[in-house]
Amino acid sequence: MTEAQLHPVQPEWKERALIDDATYRAWYETSVRDPEAFWNKHGQRIDWSKPFTKVKNTSFDGDVSIRWFEDGETNVAANCIDRHLAERGDQVAIIWEGDDPKDDRKITYREMHDQVCRLSNVLKENGVEKGDRVTIYMPMIPEAAYAMLACARIGAVHSVVFGGFSPDALAGRIVDCQSTFLITADEGLRGGKTIPLKDNADKALDIATRQGVTVRSVVVVKRTGNSVGWVEGRDLWYHDAVEKASPDCPAEAMNAEDPLFILYTSGSTGKPKGVLHTTGGYLVYAAMTHEYVFDYHDGDIYWCTADVGWVTGHSYIVYGPLANGATTLMFEGVPNYPDQSRFWKIIDKHQVNIFYTAPTALRALMGAGDRYVTSSSRKSLKVLGSVGEPINPEAWEWYYKVVGDSRVPIVDTWWQTETGGILITPLPGATDLKAGSATRPFFGVQPQLVDAEGGVLEGAADGNLCIVDSWPGQMRTVYGDHERFVQTYFSTYPGKYFTGDGCRRDADGYYWITGRVDDVLNVSGHRMGTAEVESALVSHDKVSEAAVVGYPHDVKGQGIYCYVTLMNGVEPTDALRKELVAHVRREIGAIASPDKIQFSPGLPKTRSGKIMRRILRKIAEDDYGALGDTSTLADPAVVDDLVSNRQNKK
Numbered sequence: 153m154t155e156a157q158l159h160p161v162q163p164e165w166k167e168r169a170l171i172d173d174a175t176y177r178a179w180y181e182t183s184v185r186d187p188e189a190f191w192n193k194h195g196q197r198i199d200w201s202k203p204f205t206k207v208k209n210t211s212f213d214g215d216v217s218i219r220w221f222e223d224g225e226t227n228v229a230a231n232c233i234d235r236h237l238a239e240r241g242d243q244v245a246i247i248w249e250g251d252d253p254k255d256d257r258k259i260t261y262r263e264m265h266d267q268v269c270r271l272s273n274v275l276k277e278n279g280v281e282k283g284d285r286v287t288i289y290m291p292m293i294p295e296a297a298y299a300m301l302a303c304a305r306i307g308a309v310h311s312v313v314f315g316g317f318s319p320d321a322l323a324g325r326i327v328d329c330q331s332t333f334l335i336t337a338d339e340g341l342r343g344g345k346t347i348p349l350k351d352n353a354d355k356a357l358d359i360a361t362r363q364g365v366t367v368r369s370v371v372v373v374k375r376t377g378n379s380v381g382w383v384e385g386r387d388l389w390y391h392d393a394v395e396k397a398s399p400d401c402p403a404e405a406m407n408a409e410d411p412l413f414i415l416y417t418s419g420s421t422g423k424p425k426g427v428l429h430t431t432g433g434y435l436v437y438a439a440m441t442h443e444y445v446f447d448y449h450d451g452d453i454y455w456c457t458a459d460v461g462w463v464t465g466h467s468y469i470v471y472g473p474l475a476n477g478a479t480t481l482m483f484e485g486v487p488n489y490p491d492q493s494r495f496w497k498i499i500d501k502h503q504v505n506i507f508y509t510a511p512t513a514l515r516a517l518m519g520a521g522d523r524y525v526t527s528s529s530r531k532s533l534k535v536l537g538s539v540g541e542p543i544n545p546e547a548w549e550w551y552y553k554v555v556g557d558s559r560v561p562i563v564d565t566w567w568q569t570e571t572g573g574i575l576i577t578p579l580p581g582a583t584d585l586k587a588g589s590a591t592r593p594f595f596g597v598q599p600q601l602v603d604a605e606g607g608v609l610e611g612a613a614d615g616n617l618c619i620v621d622s623w624p625g626q627m628r629t630v631y632g633d634h635e636r637f638v639q640t641y642f643s644t645y646p647g648k649y650f651t652g653d654g655c656r657r658d659a660d661g662y663y664w665i666t667g668r669v670d671d672v673l674n675v676s677g678h679r680m681g682t683a684e685v686e687s688a689l690v691s692h693d694k695v696s697e698a699a700v701v702g703y704p705h706d707v708k709g710q711g712i713y714c715y716v717t718l719m720n721g722v723e724p725t726d727a728l729r730k731e732l733v734a735h736v737r738r739e740i741g742a743i744a745s746p747d748k749i750q751f752s753p754g755l756p757k758t759r760s761g762k763i764m765r766r767i768l769r770k771i772a773e774d775d776y777g778a779l780g781d782t783s784t785l786a787d788p789a790v791v792d793d794l795v796s797n798r799q800n801k802k
């Protein structure tokens with residue numbers, strides 16, 4: 153691989169930067185030499201109703217126990233709202249940009265306080281208590297943020313489920329955390345199309361009830377006003393309830409280690425894991441990374457294009473920015489509606505200074521042609537960010553040159569649902585950039601590369617990425633299954649957190665994330681287990697077996713390639729292919745739509761019955777010249793059939 157072009161920190165950043173290179177090095181050094189002192193200092197950035205006296209109490213060995221600031225008490229909503237009221241009550245907290253460019257709203261910190269307090273009282277009046285789980289299934293509207301903050305205010309644990317997920321997926325998440333309260337909307341609106349949220353929710357609640365979990369109350373925001381099903385006594389309209397409720401609701405004092413939220417994410421097995429984040433450490437870490445990674449200054453207009461259904465929406469639309477008293481933009485729509493210039497028009501319209509998006513969106517917009525970008529000004533931009541998957545150098549250079557006019561630094565931020573906040577990233581005023589590299593670790597983060605046997609690799613090397621010590625934003629457990637937490641993250645390389653990602657470190661000590669090394673796909677920045685798609689496929693009555701792998705896709709990063717063995721006597725037809733695609737969308741959601749389905753009478757298996765995915769990946773990549781050793785297969789002839797019927801011919 154040729155060495156990427158270096159983009160040094162630009163001279164004007166010397167004045168703006170919160171952190172320059174010397175500061176980065178000095179702080180980083182202290183953060184790993186004396187984490188107690190470092191985090192004792194930075195833990196003070198949030199308000200504590202009872203100050204902590206203990207900073208770090210963490211162990212990656214044995215049963216794995218992670219506690220930060222463990223005797224402190226605080227409230228996340230009070231930190232994100234109340235403490236700003238005196239100084240910036242009338243400052244805009246949320247700029248909402250609707251799907252239709254004519255729709256927008258600005259909400260001040262004071263208005264947000266009023267709304268969140270009222271909603272908190274609605275939750276309490278309907279029996280939600282501290283520790284109860286509340287599911288949020290919402291479009292990208294301010295009420296989604298209010299719902300999260302209202303839970304935080306009263307100590308309820310929210311579980312936000314992405315609005316694009318199916319009734320089945322929603323039900324599974326409700327049942328897993330035994331949630332008894334749901335906040336949703338009549339419909340969502342994206343790219344001019346409606347999404348039947350309430351209808352999906354009704355279906356999900358039926359499924360959940362059959363599985364023994366009954367949701368008692370459903371609060372419904374009226375977004376489109378179209379008619380929806382209604383269950384008297386269970387469903388209530390958000391606006392009616394909030395209007396009647398008192399605007400006075402004291403924030404519950406929460407222990408630093410009380411749960412804040414659960415967020416389900418895919419792993420290499422079929423069932424999504426409930427990643428649990430707690431209160432104090434999470435907020436300190438989300439707020440601190442938001443400030444330094446984006447070089448956030450008071451008054452900056454900040455926009456992250458993620459959905460609140462993903463961790464990026466939690467940490468970098470809601471909690472991090474609001475804890476810092478920022479103005480955070482929330483966008484309901486999609487990048488190509490009404491046309492491909494929507495992002496750039498929004499940047500000009502609201503004078504956005506910091507813009508944070510995903511490589512898949514950039515690749516799609518890059519394909520649309522530069523004129524959509526160059527017809528806008530974008531002069532307000534100061535920092536550009538990327539997250540969700542590796543950004544290929546071509547997309548990086550396009551982002552830099554065309555979107556940022558070779559003037560704006562790009563922070564390529566590597567992190568995960570599990571990490572709570574950004575772990576490897578440039579800092580705009582400190583780090584010389586290389587296109588495609590997430591560069592260096594954030595304060596307190598100690599990456600390590602290991603080989604397959606766990607041997608530590610030093611210097612320039614390629615290996616599996618581990619983190620050797622805890623940071624405050626780290627997940628604490630898998631909800632309801634601590635054993636699975638230990639097993640998933642700390643057993644492959646005992647004593648270390650294993651990320652599931654492959655990574656290269658170059659001679660300058662820069663990190664280059666190469667992608668997942670487990671059976672997790674990253675499709676348009678959405679994480680998905682191959683096992684989830686497989687189990688959706690085999691739940692179809694014409695399918696007897698399925699194996700799913702990823703393959704390189706120009707826009708999505710990875711596409712979904714499915715090998716499907718049909719039941720005896722079932723004809724493989726194009727109509728059936730379409731039916732299976734629709735079936736997977738129904739089971740999981742549109743994000744899991746298979747790109748290719750190959751009907752295969754047999755799958756390559758070892759004599760012990762293990763599917764050899766390595767071979768399936770090669771065929772999906774149309775790289776079958778290099779299939780490697782197939783001699784251990786039970787029936788090597790299967791491979792010839794797979795190769796001649798491949799769906800991805802170059």
Ligand code: 6R9
Nearest residue numbers: 539540541542564565566567568569665679
């Ligand atoms: C925040 C988020 C996590 C996985 C992660 C990795 C990939 C995220 C990346 C990146 C390369 C980046 N990933 N950011 N890969 N460069 N800047 O995306 O969380 O949905 O849990 O996904 O995404 O593979 O392990 P999550």
